[in-house]
Amino acid sequence: MSHTLGIRQAQKQKTRQAFLDAALSLLEEQSLSSLGLREVTRAVGVAPTAFYRHFHSTADLGVALVEEALGSLHPMIAGTVSAAGDSDERIDRAVALIARHVREHPAHIRFIARERNGGVQKVRSAIAEQMARFADEVKAELAKQPESAGWSDDDLLMLAGLYVDQMLMTASTFLEAAPEEQDQVARVATRRMRLISIGRRHWLG
Amino acid sequence: MSHTLGIRQAQKQKTRQAFLDAALSLLEEQSLSSLGLREVTRAVGVAPTAFYRHFHSTADLGVALVEEALGSLHPMIAGTVSAAGDSDERIDRAVALIARHVREHPAHIRFIARERNGGVQKVRSAIAEQMARFADEVKAELAKQPESAGWSDDDLLMLAGLYVDQMLMTASTFLEAAPEEQDQVARVATRRMRLISIGRRHWLG
DNA sequence: CGCTTGTGGTTACAGTTGTTCACTGACTCC
DNA sequence: GGAGTCAGTGAACAACTGTAACCACAAGCG
Numbered sequence: 001m002s003h004t005l006g007i008r009q010a011q012k013q014k015t016r017q018a019f020l021d022a023a024l025s026l027l028e029e030q031s032l033s034s035l036g037l038r039e040v041t042r043a044v045g046v047a048p049t050a051f052y053r054h055f056h057s058t059a060d061l062g063v064a065l066v067e068e069a070l071g072s073l074h075p076m077i078a079g080t081v082s083a084a085g086d087s088d089e090r091i092d093r094a095v096a097l098i099a100r101h102v103r104e105h106p107a108h109i110r111f112i113a114r115e116r117n118g119g120v121q122k123v124r125s126a127i128a129e130q131m132a133r134f135a136d137e138v139k140a141e142l143a144k145q146p147e148s149a150g151w152s153d154d155d156l157l158m159l160a161g162l163y164v165d166q167m168l169m170t171a172s173t174f175l176e177a178a179p180e181e182q183d184q185v186a187r188v189a190t191r192r193m194r195l196i197s198i199g200r201r202h203w204l205g
Numbered sequence: 206m207s208h209t210l211g212i213r214q215a216q217k218q219k220t221r222q223a224f225l226d227a228a229l230s231l232l233e234e235q236s237l238s239s240l241g242l243r244e245v246t247r248a249v250g251v252a253p254t255a256f257y258r259h260f261h262s263t264a265d266l267g268v269a270l271v272e273e274a275l276g277s278l279h280p281m282i283a284g285t286v287s288a289a290g291d292s293d294e295r296i297d298r299a300v301a302l303i304a305r306h307v308r309e310h311p312a313h314i315r316f317i318a319r320e321r322n323g324g325v326q327k328v329r330s331a332i333a334e335q336m337a338r339f340a341d342e343v344k345a346e347l348a349k350q351p352e353s354a355g356w357s358d359d360d361l362l363m364l365a366g367l368y369v370d371q372m373l374m375t376a377s378t379f380l381e382a383a384p385e386e387q388d389q390v391a392r393v394a395t396r397r398m399r400l401i402s403i404g405r406r407h408w409l410g
Numbered sequence: 411c412g413c414t415t416g417t418g419g420t421t422a423c424a425g426t427t428g429t430t431c432a433c434t435g436a437c438t439c440c
Numbered sequence: 441g442g443a444g445t446c447a448g449t450g451a452a453c454a455a456c457t458g459t460a461a462c463c464a465c466a467a468g469c470g
Binding site (some may be wrong): 027029030031032033034110113114115116119121124128148155158159161162167169174176183188191195196197198199200201202203 | 211232234235236237238239261315318319322323324326329332334360363364366370374377380381393397400401403404405406407408
Binding site for chain 3 (some may be wrong): 006007008036037038039048049051057195
């Protein structure tokens, strides 16, 4: 029952999206804490004061960017972990999926990796919250697998967090690697994941 | 053959160190790419133009900070890995060492974690280079251990990189955790390391 | 000693920043 | 159809930025 929202609201959303896009592009070569409000409005092509109609501050814009960059990622994460096949096949598929996502949304990944430890507290919190949700979701998927028999909740969450952190680091490494190094990066990432999975298999006893 | 350097040079080094200290302190709540030259000189208590006598730009200052923060860390890394005792004892000691280092040099860790993926290319490179050196050193230590029999150089480097990344992430997590959460962070970090070590033990065959 | 060197200070410039205020004019709703 | 709402405008503000030119004066060195 979503009624079409009026011309007015639609145009506002469009401008808001333009802000997000412009900011994301400007953030490829700087951090959020140095992103100026005027810089963004200039890139969008609107007056500086128009910014306030959409965000209180650039920090607020950053939080919105976190939603955009990570909010849509939950299905992919779950799909990655619950894929069919044996452990090695699953890992290969996960690494390939990460590589593809980085290729398609490089600015998103760059933003998250950069601001995860960045200078803006609210954005750091927003990212931490999303990452915690990822870890919870991965944990839920892991719990379904037979390999997790006998595992405590705590240990499962520990493992899930390790996987999630590893995924983001892999993505960030893809980002900085030259095209001809991508394969090498993928191979190392695969072996890291494989080692962790081996550790998982022998964790108990 | 180190002759005492003149009063002149000594005073210059002192001022330079004041710049580094002031910058590090200012960077606790912002990123390097938003750090202004005037901001730093104001904090030090010198004229803006004095900055140029020591650094070309704030990016240059950042590179110097990388040296200060990571340059002195090499002995600790090596010591951590080559410590005596069985695997679990070694891990406990490593985590404790990391916790202590974070407690003693929080600003250093914050800076490295923040700028590792930060908006200043030269600084990112400087950090990446030091981290690669750490990985090489850890690899060399690992190679000495009997558990590494039969391991290829490539796999050893992969494992070393995994350990190094894990150490920095642990340090950064300590940094953001409240005092009463420190123990919990330490316990999770310990279990992560332990799982990796188990993976290592069963990597071959 | 006097000459050179170079750290740091002073003044000034042209641009930029965030934020305010009063405004326009197209959309919305009764 | 007329009144009200509100996204976006334009001008103005004080404060800030990096950088240039020139100066002061203590240290180094023949």
